[in-house]
Each structure stands twice: as C-alpha cells, then as structure tokens.
Amino acid sequence: MATATVPRRSAASELAALLESPEVADLIAELEATRWTGRPGYPIRSMVGMALAKSLYVLPTWTRTVRLVREHADLRLALGCPDPSGVPSIDACYRFTRKLRAFGDLLGECIDRVIAGLHAAHPDMGSDLAIDGSDLPAYANGQRYLSKNGPERERFSDPDASWGHRSAVSTRKGGGYYGYKVHAAVCAITGLPVAWTVETASAAETNYALPLLDAARGRGFKVKTAIMDKGYDNGPIHDGCMDRGVCPVTALRKTGRVLRGEHKPPTCDHGQWTFAGADFKRKATKWRCPTAECQPKSRWVKADRLHPLIPRETERSRKLYHSRGAVEREFGRLKHEWALLPLRVRGLERVRLHADLTILAKLACALAREREDIRRSA
Numbered sequence: 280m281a282t283a284t285v286p287r288r289s290a291a292s293e294l295a296a297l298l299e300s301p302e303v304a305d306l307i308a309e310l311e312a313t314r315w316t317g318r319p320g321y322p323i324r325s326m327v328g329m330a331l332a333k334s335l336y337v338l339p340t341w342t343r344t345v346r347l348v349r350e351h352a353d354l355r356l357a358l359g360c361p362d363p364s365g366v367p368s369i370d371a372c373y374r375f376t377r378k379l380r381a382f383g384d385l386l387g388e389c390i391d392r393v394i395a396g397l398h399a400a401h402p403d404m405g406s407d408l409a410i411d412g413s414d415l416p417a418y419a420n421g422q423r424y425l426s427k428n429g430p431e432r433e434r435f436s437d438p439d440a441s442w443g444h445r446s447a448v449s450t451r452k453g454g455g456y457y458g459y460k461v462h463a464a465v466c467a468i469t470g471l472p473v474a475w476t477v478e479t480a481s482a483a484e485t486n487y488a489l490p491l492l493d494a495a496r497g498r499g500f501k502v503k504t505a506i507m508d509k510g511y512d513n514g515p516i517h518d519g520c521m522d523r524g525v526c527p528v529t530a531l532r533k534t535g536r537v538l539r540g541e542h543k544p545p546t547c548d549h550g551q552w553t554f555a556g557a558d559f560k561r562k563a564t565k566w567r568c569p570t571a572e573c574q575p576k577s578r579w580v581k582a583d584r585l586h587p588l589i590p591r592e593t594e595r596s597r598k599l600y601h602s603r604g605a606v607e608r609e610f611g612r613l614k615h616e617w618a619l620l621p622l623r624v625r626g627l628e629r630v631r632l633h634a635d636l637t638i639l640a641k642l643a644c645a646l647a648r649e650r651e652d653i654r655r656s657a
C-alpha cells in the first residue's frame with residue numbers, strides 16, 4: 280500500500296491555517312483552560328494539530344502520523360515543534376484522545392462553530408438533506424468460531440461492534456459485515472455533512488433519520504426536504520418529517536398497499552388526475568380531473584408515505600431524489616480521502632471520536648478554503 284507521505288496541495292500551510300482559525304483556536308484555548316498538560320508537556324495546539332494532520336494526510340494510525348511529522352519540517356513548523364525531538368509521542372496522542380473523549384462537549388462545540396461558519400457562507404445550506412447510513416468495518420474479527428469447525432470465540436476484541444448489513448455499491452456486492460455504521464445528514468447543495476452519529480452495525484438505520492433531522496435543526500438549519508432511500512420509507516418517518524415541517528422525499532417501498540396500487544394518483548373515466556399543488560398547512564396535495572368534467576373538478580389527498588407532499592410523479596421529486604447521491608459521495612470521500620477507514624480503534628466511544636475528528640478536519644478545511652476564496656475575490 281502506498282503511504283500518504285505526499286500531501287495534498289500545501290497541506291502543511293492548510294494545517295497552520297486551521298490551527299489559527301477562530302473556531303479551532305477557541306477549542307485549543309478551552310482545552311488549555313482545563314489545565315491539562317499532556318505529559319510530558321506537549322502544547323495542546325500541537326496535539327490538536329496532530330489530530331487534524333492525521334485526517335489531512337489520510338493516515339489510519341498515530342504511529343504513522345508521528346512518523347510523518349518527525350520527517351516533515353513544514354509540518355513541524357505548522358504544529359509549533361520545529362525540532363523532531365519535540366514532536367508529540369505516540370503515547371501522548373493516545374492520552375490526548377482520552378482527554379478529548381472526557382471533554383467531548385468542547386469538541387462538539389468546536390464542530391458546531393465550524394458548521395455555523397459554513398452555514399454563514401452558504402445561507403441555503405441544509406435546506407435539502409440527504410440522509411443515509413454507511414458501513415464502518417471494525418478493527419476486529421467478528422467470526423463466531425476461532426477456526427473452521429474450531430472452538431467458539433469467547434472474547435471479542437471489540438465488544439461494541441456487531442454484525443450488520445450493507446447494500447451493494449458499484450464495486451462490491453452487499454452482504455453482512457462486522458463493525459459500526461455511520462449515519463449522516465448531508466447537505467445536498469454543498470455536499471457537506473451537517474449531522475452524524477456512529478452506532479453499532481446491527482442498529483436499524485431508520486432509528487436515526489429523525490434524530491439527525493433534529494440535530495440539523497438544532498444547528499440552525501432550515502430543513503425543507505429529507506431525501507432518503509426506500510429503506511426509510513415508512514409511516515413514522517414520513518409523519519415525523521411532516522411534524523418537523525420537513526417534506527420527506529423517498530423511493531417507494533413495495534409494500535402490500537403499493538402492490539394494490541394505493542399509491543397512485545386518483546383516476547376517473549377521463550384518466551389519471553394531475554397534480555395541482557401542495558399545501559403544507561393542510562398537509563395535503565391537490566389533484567385535478569384531466570378534463571375538468573368531474574364534479575368536483577379537484578380534491579385534496581391527505582399526505583402520507585404513499586402520497587407525499589412532493590409527489591413522486593413530479594420532476595421536483597425526481598430531481599431531489601437524484602441529489603441523494605450527495606450523501607453517498609460524501610461517505611466515499613470521508614472514507615478514502617480523509618481516512619475515516621480503515622478503523623484502527625475499538626469501542627463505540629473511540630470510533631465516535633475518530634469519526635468526529637475526521638469530519639471536523641474535513642469541515643474545517645472546507646471553511647478555511649471558503650475564507651480563502653473570499654479573501655482572494657476581495
């Protein structure tokens with residue numbers, strides 16, 4: 280495997296800019312105020328820098344991150360440890376992640392600030408959210424037997440991981456896997472994640488759609504549509520979206536009612552009725568007789584998962600559903616370009632921290648580039 284010692288475009292200067300950004304600088308100041316001095320006294324700024332460098336340089340482990348920084352003069356300068364002997368040790372990195380787990384609130388507030396900065400740059404961010412889950416295979420073996428026909432495994436190296444199912448993508452077929460699942464709401468306009476959670480693989484995706492919407496709304500996004508695949512097409516998610524003022528846009532799950540054709544628009548002797556608008560207050564869509572010969576000429580159909588407020592027949596629904604690709608593309612980028620995978624930590628809390636740090640690095644870079652663009656155009 281090729282090691283990622285060749286950085287992306289000026290990654291060292293990018294890292295320096297991240298550490299100077301007010302959002303991350305505040306995190307450093309707040310962690311310093313907790314009076315924790317990472318033995319043997321590495322500055323917090325260097326430790327936060329190590330964590331960001333790990334994602335920026337697509338490195339799966341602290342070992343490789345420390346090795347890279349020791350060899351890389353520009354990176355050492357960016358982290359404020361110009362001498363190779365001053366680079367934080369691997370042990371110090373592990374201690375720092377323990378510290379970050381203990382002060383998870385401070386990290387969460389830093390993520391909130393970065394997302395708020397991106398929202399300010401893109402006022403329409405978060406209005407259309409694509410929601411999905413994606414597999415994170417564990418750094419552990421989940422096989423029940425130690426070998427074929429051998430004894431049963433008694434101790435699992437990652438007790439929080441579990442067996443789940445992943446759907447097929449272009450390069451591999453679907454099937455079972457052992458580990459975790461990241462559930463995310465991604466802005467379909469900017470392609471940036473606005474809310475996410477990591478859960479054990481066996482937990483059903485459908486449990487997280489509404490909490491992700493709530494998290495996005497809690498961060499100040501005015502969510503108008505939630506775009507999801509057919510796995511999320513059920514009554515409670517539909518109604519939960521509507522209660523939050525959000526139009527669900529999902530593929531149709533082929534249930535018995537669908538096979539009986541109950542999802543179809545009203546029809547009469549003159550043909551299939553046409554969509555004539557939606558009313559969010561009424562939570563209903565209006566349909567018209569194609570020739571206007573029927574009395575009444577139109578009627579309201581109450582919104583439910585078979586008859587969503589944005590009808591599946593409309594071009595708007597098709598376009599929105601097409602933008603669902605944003606969440607899959609973002610999972611791909613996070614996994615392959617930001618080292619969300621392979622997991623090299625075990626346990627739900629550690630995997631969650633890893634995901635938070637990875638996504639923070641990605642979002643903070645997006646914000647820094649946004650500001651750079653503004654400076655250039657000014």
Ligand SMILES: [Zn+2]
Binds near residue numbers: 549550569573
């Ligand atoms: Zn008619």
